[in-house]
Amino acid sequence: MQFINHGPGRTWVKTVVKLFWPLIIAGKRYSNVPLLKWLIYPFFMRPLNEVSSIPINIEVKAPDSVVLPRRVVHRLLTAVDEKFIFGECICRRNNNVDSPPQNIGCMALGSAIRRIHPSHGKMVTTAEAIRHVDRAAEAGLIANVAHVWIDPASFGTSFRKLMFICFCDDHNCLYRTYMKSRGPSLEGAYQRLPGMSVSVDKDKCKGCGECLEQCFLANISLVDKKANIGRSCAGCGRCVDRCPNKAVILAIESEEALYFDLVQWIKGVSELPIKSS
Numbered sequence: 001m002q003f004i005n006h007g008p009g010r011t012w013v014k015t016v017v018k019l020f021w022p023l024i025i026a027g028k029r030y031s032n033v034p035l036l037k038w039l040i041y042p043f044f045m046r047p048l049n050e051v052s053s054i055p056i057n058i059e060v061k062a063p064d065s066v067v068l069p070r071r072v073v074h075r076l077l078t079a080v081d082e083k084f085i086f087g088e089c090i091c092r093r094n095n096n097v098d099s100p101p102q103n104i105g106c107m108a109l110g111s112a113i114r115r116i117h118p119s120h121g122k123m124v125t126t127a128e129a130i131r132h133v134d135r136a137a138e139a140g141l142i143a144n145v146a147h148v149w150i151d152p153a154s155f156g157t158s159f160r161k162l163m164f165i166c167f168c169d170d171h172n173c174l175y176r177t178y179m180k181s182r183g184p185s186l187e188g189a190y191q192r193l194p195g196m197s198v199s200v201d202k203d204k205c206k207g208c209g210e211c212l213e214q215c216f217l218a219n220i221s222l223v224d225k226k227a228n229i230g231r232s233c234a235g236c237g238r239c240v241d242r243c244p245n246k247a248v249i250l251a252i253e254s255e256e257a258l259y260f261d262l263v264q265w266i267k268g269v270s271e272l273p274i275k276s277s
Contacts, residue, residue, distance in 0.1 A: 007156020010119040016154065017094050025178050032183030050147040050269045051175050052191045052262070055237025056137040058250060069237075069252070070137050072259045073165070077109075077129045079263075079275045084113040085132050086121040095172045100139045104167050107132060108151075110272045112162035116155050136167035142236050144168050144175050145262070147269045160271045170216050170238065180218035190217065192235035193265065195257040196250065200227045204247035211239035211248055 008016075056070040077083060086105030093102050105121060107129060124132070136143065144166045152159040168176050179186065207225035212218075219230035220239060227239075227248065240250045252258045266272055 005115075006117040007115050008154070009117045013120070013154050014090065014093070017090055021094055024174060028178040028182055028186065030183075031186050032181070049149065049189055050191060050265075051189060052145050052193055052265055053234045053236035054143040054145065054193070054262070055235070055240070055250060056133060056143045057140055058237045058240055069258065070133060071255060072262060073133050073143055074130050075259055076262065076266075076274070077133070078126055080109045080272065081275075082109065082111055082113050083124050083126070083129045084108040084116055084121055085124050085129065089167070089172075091168070091174050092172045097172055100141055100169050104132070104136050104139055104141065106167065107165040108155075108157075109163045109165065110161045110270070112152065112157035112159075115157040120155070133165075133167075139167075140241070141167040141169060142176075142238065144173075145266070146175060147266075148175075150174070163266060163270055163272045170214070176216045176236075179216050182217075187232060190232075190234035190236075191265065192233055193258060193261045195253050195261040196235040197252070198229050198233050198235055198237075198239070199249050199251070200229060201247045201249060202226050204245050206245050206247070208244065211243055214238045214242045 054069050054073055056073055058069065085107050088102050088105045089100075090106075092100065108116060113123065133143070144164075146164045146166055147159075147162075148164070149159065151157075151164050152162055166173070166175065170176055175190075179189075182189075205226045207222055207227070209222065209227075211227050212220050212222065216236070216238065217230075217232050217234060219232045219234075221228050221230065229239075229248075235250065237250050239248045263274055266274065
């Protein structure tokens with residue numbers, strides 16, 4: 001600890017991430033190996049690992065209007081008082097990539113952020129937080145709302161009073177990468193919000209397989225030369241974004257329903273104070 005009132009500083013966390021990154025990758029890759037999977041499972045089990053995706057860069061057609069899921073995240077940020085933006089994405093920094101930009105970091109919410117060392121970033125206003133989400137969306141990143149044990153352990157904060165919104169790509173992410181060959185112990189690690197659904201327009205689908213390549217959970221298959229969405233779909237929207245024939249459809253009941261589902265999910269896994277609309 002560098003300061004009595006704060007958790008570990010940036011240099012310490014970067015070092016720990018670099019040391020443990022290979023172990024995390026190995027844990028995912030070998031999560032289906034007999035005996036090993038039971039040693040790995042405690043590190044990924046619920047409720048210590050809860051992640052849901054929100055496709056902030058995609059317009060979703062609802063029955064009554066065109067809804068941008070990004071607005072749902074905006075509403076959440078307006079309803080939470082304490083917000084902290086990290087100056088960099090620890091995952092992309094660890095992998096030393098320039099695209100997507102390293103300087104679009106995660107966002108932490110809740111009173112536990114007071115313990116995060118200031119070398120990691122800064123506390124921000126709602127307007128600053130919303131601008132950060134918009135920037136992440138424009139970079140093609142997906143918002144992962146996460147309540148995972150590794151975050152409070154890394155930054156020396158309370159688990160129950162902390163939520164993270166991570167802005168992730170598919171190749172440099174602690175949460176998303178190396179999930180295609182996961183074992184049963186990692187099933188359910190990603191929870192799709194109930195108010196969101198993904199389907200395929202069979203008339204438009206050409207069976208090209210592009211969506212199969214894009215699905216980070218390997219949960220899409222070809223059935224009779226048409227894409228078929230599996231039960232483990234996280235609703236991240238990457239297949240919608242990448243389908244060359246616009247055959248994959250992401251739909252929600254309404255903006256209100258999606259926001260309600262998100263708030264209920266957060267309240268079910270944490271003590272994050274969310275003001276009522």
